[in-house]
Amino acid sequence: MKYAMLIDQTKCIGCGACTVECKGKYEASFGVLRTRMIRYESGSYPHVKAAFRKQACMHCKVAACEEICPVKAIYRVEGENGGMVVVDKETCIGCGTCASACPFGVPQVDPGDKKMEKCSFCAHRVVNGSSTYCAEACPVGAIAFGEREALLAQGEERVKALKSAGRSKAALYGKDDTGVLLVIDGDPESLGLVKEGFTLSAAGWEAISSYGGLAVAAALGGLGYRLICDRLEEVKKEKE
Amino acid sequence: MYSFLSQVFRDEVGWQKVSDFFQEENMTVLASIIAQLPPEKAQLLNQCLSNLRESAGRNFNGKEKEFGSLDLRKEFAYLFLTPQGVYPFESVYLGKKKLLMDKPWEEVRAFYRSIGIEKDKSEIHLEDHIAVELGFMASFSYLSGDFLSYEGEEKIDEEEKEFLIQVQHDFLEQHLLKWAPGLCDDIMAKTRHPFYHGVAALTRWFLACDLSMLEESLTMLTVKAD
Amino acid sequence: MASGAAVAAGAAGNFLLSGCQPKEDKPAVDEKPRKPLPAEPEVTASKFNVCNVCSANCAMICDIVDGKVWRIRGNPDDQVARGRLCVKGYSSYKMLYDPDRIKFPMKRTNPEKGPGVDPGWVKISWEEAFELTGQKFNEAKEKYGPESIVFFTRPHDFAVRLAKAIGTPNLVRHLDTCYTTHEATWRAAVTGTGRPWMLDIYNAKYILSFGWDQPAKGKNMSAQGYIHALNNGARAVVFNPVLTATAALANEWIPIKPGTDLAVCLAMIRLIINEELYDKDFVEKYTTGLEELKAAVQEYTPQWAEKISEVPAATIERVAREFATTKPAIVPNHKRDAGGPLYFNGWRTSYAFIILNALVGSIDREGGVVFQRRSKLKPFDEVFPPLEFPAARKETIMGKEKFPIIGPTGKLGFVTVSEAILNEKPYPVKAMFVRKQNVLAVPDAPRFVEALKKLDFVAVADILPTEIVQMADVVFPEPHFLETSGMTDRVYFAFYPQIALKDPVGDPLYDTKGYGSIIIGIAKAMGLGQHFEGVSGTKLADEQLKALGSSMDELKASPNGLWSDQKPFKPREEFGTPSKKIELYSTVLKEHGYDPVPTWQPKRELPSDTYPLYLIVTRHAAHRMSESQNNELVMQVAPENFATLNKATAQQLGIKDGDEVMVESRVNRITLKARLIEGIRPDCVCVEHGFGHWSKDLTLAFGVGGNEGDLVPGFSVEELVAAKDPSASGYMSDVCVKVYKA
Structure with a gap:
């Protein structure tokens, strides 16, 4: 994985600058957001x-959506088994299998064009040496984008600093699993995150896939086999 | 015809414009054109025209030559200036964001540019305003010596004519017909005034008929060329 | 297209048959023809502008793609923006392209006015709009006197001159709902003039917030400064009944009882003085009145404050000691914090903030509250010397003359305007000129609507068809700020004078006129054109810059769109009081019959059996007052407002998350959706401001949420005078409510 995004939850003010900046740059229906802001609470008053x-x-690193997509619409822009996970909208049939497989509940099917919509890491900018829109917009500098190695080091350093300031639960989330690295202060669950080590290895996916991706989709997401077949038929008709 | 419709959507409309439009000469030409249409379509258009004429007659009188009645002025503002009416912009109808100057506006502008023209500085409406789009059609139908422009007798060569007709055809197909029927339906649903109901109905059916007539002209030109 | 279809169909066939087929049979990723990634649009021009969403006026760079704003960035060399903007600034261009905007001047044909009434608009020319307005204003002036015409605007130079030329003293302003508490106390105890706007949070090491919540509200320079400071190891303690982002990111959140911050401040002042923890050098050199203050606060022990505020005495003591011994420390203030015009004791709390800052030596010092170093702009009246104005009546509908501290600033009137008009006190009002102020911003908004109905004529200049536009007789469409030109001084963060250029992003979308031209048009129609001979905004800006040794042309040619005078920061040694020092015991307040020290006073309304909950008002970071609810981008981030309740309270009331609930005060009630959280005191309900629009012409905003301002009572001038409050402020959260299922 060449690139990463480092988001520092101990700096984020939840203002939504990243959300609007991103939304204004990508075409999608009203309310379909590639990035959104969610407030999490833990404990009880006071x-x-x-x-x-x-x-x-x-x-x-090993993306459930990519592995499970029945038409292989999700792919990586660069880097072996890493890099930016993007959707090929031409190929996408909007079946939503990816949405049900994603451990973070991220992909959404845009009701407008019936295509999956999600963050692309601004791949088209990054390949030209730019950063992401959200990282450039964040007023408090809570989002950094760049070479993974450098950001890993930066994240670790930040965690160390937080710990030495008495915040014993500070941690860097996603070191082994994800392109997005999060500096968190508390359990991952308190931020709605799955426990680390959630991704299957590439080999694991291969094994599952060899029994047919659809079965996995059905098993993982509860999305019926029938639903995908119907959608494929629909798409076929549309294209004719 | 286009010129009249463009003016009606552009601004408040006075008796002068309406009576100019309905004068005998104009109507004769229009009738001869409509006669070329299949009977069903012709009947529909004639009906729209006579409805409009009737409502216009009722709503203009000698005193309001310049502006039309207060009711009509209120209706113009209600329909085209306040959000409770309609947004007469292609960008709002076809764009995802329902904003001005969105993708469809870019495409309309690109279309104008592709044939080497730009909006005049004095035009206060945006490029994709219904009045501007209809005005575009008016200019081109005038140039191609089409329809109402009975004065445009000067000879233009066939190739040029084909180009002019092709442009009209494409603009109708790629732009006006994609959204104007929806706009007209909305006007008909929202307006409280028979004049604008008539205008919307006329526009809606006229655009559809014009496309088929343009298609026919194109086929004829192509046949000749062959 | 064709190849895409084939791939899809192929894949489909493969899957439909597959079941247990080996992997190799699936099309390999590499073989798939991928469309190249889309190119980023090519920016055709970049224009400097200044954000007018809020008064921070961050300098912007607008990237234009083929005639349209594609993206807005913060100007990196601007002291306020520092290369970034807030969520409101980033989304501001969507309002420019809002199809709901007012497109042409219009006049009303339906004499009946009110929510839900169709005004019967008719398009008119600019000439007719000016003539009609001029004629109606002159009629009012002749029949009822010039004072019967009221300006309901911010004090733009042109508008102030027109008011003077007409001869009306009535310029009603909104600041008594916004920050007059801070203005009045700083004026009395420190400056003799205005208040400081700059918080050097960046360099603070201890941030003690009493309801100061600018980072959570997304305020650019405050949010940047706060996070920068925390990152540098500053300690932040936040007293707030609600766990906002500012509180959540702080080291400590203390859910204080609403309206009792003054008690905690007083106990801290007492402790810092008694334990001699204050900055002796600063207090000795730059303040007076320590002994009188010391004597006045002796009764305010931490134990006493604990009983009132529910903050443990030990916490008060510890925080006071930390605050006094960590340098630099700051008690930040801005507008509607605990020292703002929220509670009956707001001005006293604001005065206590000043004292706390003075005790730790943080007034006009790095890391403290700093007086912005503004550019010395030549005043309008010097650039365009005025003719003689008619004498205006001394008595105003705002009661300016009855408030010796805040009155001379003219920064008041919103709180009392409804009663003044309805009761015709001190005299009848007949006509009003409004600019970009809305009905929803006035306390007890429904009563203000009644007041507006009573007027003979209302002219409004605005961008969007808001509620007040629905009450207007004539409407003047204004351009969006991105369509305007000029220059703006840096205020909210200025260690040195700096001016930013405004360069329009393109041709105006509609038949609009700038505010200055509108004012001049009305003046001419009233026969007062002579007061604006040769006056123009362009000329004013140019003359002002020339007086600074620059010019508009030079500013336009500047590579960063800024004019800067980078003088080193010299802390102020003298202040604007009679003693030239910061007065911890204010002789000015005393002279005018107000308490010279901030002694304890409770808030006005306390929970009762009928209205058991405190009302807390906040703002979503993405929204700007009641101006942004029709912005399609903003509404995707913050689509509605809520009645936020503690889960335990909601359970007692039988309310579930998402239920529709009524929030009712003694004056009105509103309907909202309930949102249940843990991070709020169980005796509070918190509502975000800005929603509850009833203008059907605001397509996105109409009918969404509720306006909490409806719940807040307005006052008469007499009632405010009786309150002995030097700031004449509005008590915008000093109301208790009940909440029940709708």
């Missing part, structure tokens, strides 16, 4: 903690 999480594609 011992409550709150944090904001920028919820968007995590660009997993």
Whole structure:
């Protein structure tokens, strides 16, 4: 994985600047957001903690959406088994299988063009040496984008600093699993994140896939086999 | 015809414009054109025209030559200036964001540019305003010596004529017909005034008929060329 | 297209048959023809502008793609923006392209006015709009006197001159709902003039917030400064009944009882003085009145404050000691914090903030509250010397003359305007000129609507068809700020004078006129054109820049769109009080019969059996007051407002998350959706401001959420005078409510 995004939850004010900047740059229906802001709470009054999480594609090392897509519409822009996970809209049939497989609940099917919509890491900008829109917009500098190695080091350093300031639960999330690295202060669950180590290895996926991706889709997401077949038929008709 | 419709959508309309439009000469030419249409379509258009004429007659009188009645002025503002009416912009009808100057506006502008023209500075409406799009059609139908432009007798060569007709055809197909029927339906649903109901009905059916007539002209030209 | 279809069909066939087929049979990823990634649009021009969403006026760079704004960035060399903008600034261009905007001047044909009434608009020419307005204003002036015409605007130079030329003293302003508490106390105890706007949070090491919540509200320079400071190891303690983002990111959140911050401040002041923890050098050199203050606060022990505020005495003591011994420390203030015009004791709380800042030496010092170093702009009246104005009546509908501290600033009137008009006190009002102010911003908005109905004529200049436009007789469409030109001084963060260029992003979309031209048009129609001979906004800006040794042309040619005078920061040694020092015991307040020290006073309304909950008002970071609810981008981030309740309270009331509930005060009630959280005191309900629009012409905003301002009572001038409040402020959260299922 060449690139990464480092999001520092201990800096995020939850304002939504990233959301509007992103939304204004990509075509999608009203309300379909590639990145959104969610407020999480833990504890009960008066011992409550709150944090904001920028919820968007995590660009997993081994991405469930990529593996499970019945038409292989999800692919990587560059890098072996890493890099940016993007959707080929021409190929996408909008069946939503990816949405049900994603451990973070990220992909959405745009009701307008019936295509899956999610963060692309601004791949078209990144390949030309630019950063992502959200990282450039964040007023408090809570989002950084760049070479993964450098950001890993930056994240670790930040965690160390937080720990030495007495925040013992500070941690770097996603070191082994995702393209998005999160500096968090508390359990991953308190931010609606799955426990680390959630991704199957590439080999694991291969084994599952060899029994047919659709069965896996059905099993993982509860999305019926029938539904996908219907959608494929529909698409076929549309294209004719 | 296009010129009249463009003016009606552009601004408040006075008796002068309406009576100019309905004058005998104009109607004769229009009738001869409509007569070329299949009987069903012709009947529909004639019906629209006579409805409009009737409502226009009722709503203009000698005193309001310049502006038309207060009711009509209120209706213009209600329909075209406040959001409770309609947004007469292609960008709002076809764009995802329902904003001005969105993708469809870019495409309309690109279309104008592709044939080497740009909106005049004095035109206050945007490129994809219904009045501007209809005005575009008016200019081109005038140039191609089409329909109402009975004065345009000067000879233009066939190739040029084909180009002019092709442009009209493409603009209708790629732009006006994609959204104007929806706009007209909305006007008909929202307006409280028979004049604008008539205008919308006329526009709606006229555009559809014009496309088929343009298609026919194109086929004829192609046959000749062959 | 064709190849795409083939691939899809092929894949489909493969899958439909597959079941257990080996993997190799699936089309390999590499073989798939991928469309190249889309290219980023090519930016054809970049224009400098200044954000007018809020008064921070961040300098912007607008990237234009073929005639249209594609993206807005913060100007990296601007002291306020520092290369970034807030969520409101980033989304501001969507309002420019809003099809709901007012497109042409219009006049009303339906004499009946009110919510839900169709005004019967008719398009008119600019000439007719001016003539009609001029004629109606002159009629009012002749029949009822010039004071019967009221300006309901911000004090734009042109508007102020027109008011003077007409001879009306009535310029009603919104600041008594916004920050007059801060203005009045700083004026009395420190400056003799205005208040400081700059918080050097960046360099602070201890941030003690009493309801100051600018980072959570997305305020650009405050959010940047706060996160920068925390990142640098600053400690932040936030007293707030609600766990907002500012509180959540702080080291400590203390859910204080609403309206009792003054008690905690007083106990801290007492402790810092008694334990001699204050900055002796600063207090000695730059303040007076320590002894009087010390004597006045002796009764305010931490134990006493605990009883009132529910903050443990030990916490108050610890925080006070930390605050006094960590340098630099700051008690930030801006507008509607605990020292803002929220509670009956707001001005006293604001005065306590000043004292706390003075005790730790944080007034006009790095890391503290700093007086912005503004550019010395030549005043309008010097550039365009005025003719003689007619004498205006001393008595105003705002009661300016009855408030010796805040009155001379003219920064008041919103709180009392409805009663003044309805009761015709001190005299009848007949006509009003409004610019970009809305009905929803006035306390008890429904009563203000009644007041507007009473007027003979209302002219409104605005961009969007808001509620007040629905009440207008004539409407003047204004351009969006991105369509305007000029220059703006840096205020909210200025260590040195700096001016930013405004360069329009393109031709105006509609038949609009700038505010200055509208004012001049009305003046001419009233026969007062002579007061604006040769006056223009362009000329004003140019003359002002020339007086600074620059010019509009030079500013336009500047590579970063800025004019800067980077003088080093010199802390202020003298202040604007009679003693030239910061007065911890204010002789000015005393002279005018107000309490010279901030002694304890409770908030006005306390929970009762009928109205058991405190009302807390906040703002979503993405929204700007009641102006942004028709912005399609903003509404995707913050689509509605809620009645936010503690889960335990909701359970008692039988309310579930998402239920429709009524929030009712003694004056009105509103309907909202309930949102249940843990991070709020169980005796509070929190509502975000800005929603509850009833203008059907605001397509996205119409009918969404509720306006919490409806719940807040307005006052008469007499009632405010009786309150002995030097700031004449509005008590915008000093109301208790009940919540029940709708």
